[in-house]
Amino acid sequence: MSITTTTHLNFTGAARAALEFYAEVFGGEVSIATYAQFGTPAELPGASNVVFGRVDAPNGFRVLAYDTPGQPGQGLAGTAGETRREQGSTVTSASFFLAASGESLDEVTGYWEALSAGATVIEPLAASAWSPGFGMLRDRFGVTWVLDVAVAA
Structure with a gap:
């Protein structure tokens, strides 16, 4: 039996940029689905934000990310600490x-x-x-x- 864990990062509007950046750094492909693709009307704020995103790289790097709904801004959702x-x-x-x-x-x-x-x-x-x-x-x-x-x- 085995288990795989994958980090899932929650952002406030920066998930797409972060995923693209991590794909550049570690290699791999970005997959993104937006809130609009899951039924949010395109004219609503945040419809183009990431509801599910991931980077998968041949070297084993993998990360998931999404934009928390209703949260404006950039960076991690909540506090990342110091x-x-x-x-x-x-x-x-x-x-x-x-x-x-x-x-x-x-x-x-x-x-x-x-x-x-x-x-x-x-x-x-x-x-x-x-x-x-x-x-x-x-x-x-x-x-x-x-x-x-x-x-x-």
């Missing part, structure tokens, strides 16, 4: 981070450089005690990412 480094520790009020591991430093560096566009770097990508590459950032959509190079078990 995360910072302080005296060698990560201090956060965020309820989650998204973690992505790659097989090599070159691979992870590519993801890092792409995700860094418009991001706030919390901890720069560098060697750590447990990985040849580890870093943390909050992307332009308010999602906090932890990227690292996977170490063989």
Whole structure:
């Protein structure tokens, strides 16, 4: 028996842009269905927003996202919390981070450089005690990412 989990991000009007961005960063295809496609009259506000969206990449990356109904604005729905480094520790009020591991430093560096566009770097990508590459950032959509190079078990 096996189980697969997939992160599902809730946005307030930015789901399409976020999904397209993540597809550029990690590769893969974007699939989007809008509220209008599910019966919301096209003339109503938010009808073109994402009711179901996903990115599926050949490398295994997958994320789901949608725009919460009736919520104007951009970025994550609700509060994404705050995360910072302080005296060698990560201090956060965020309820989650998204973690992505790659097989090599070159691979992870590519993801890092792409995700860094418009991001706030919390901890720069560098060697750590447990990985040849580890870093943390909050992307332009308010999602906090932890990227690292996977170490063989």
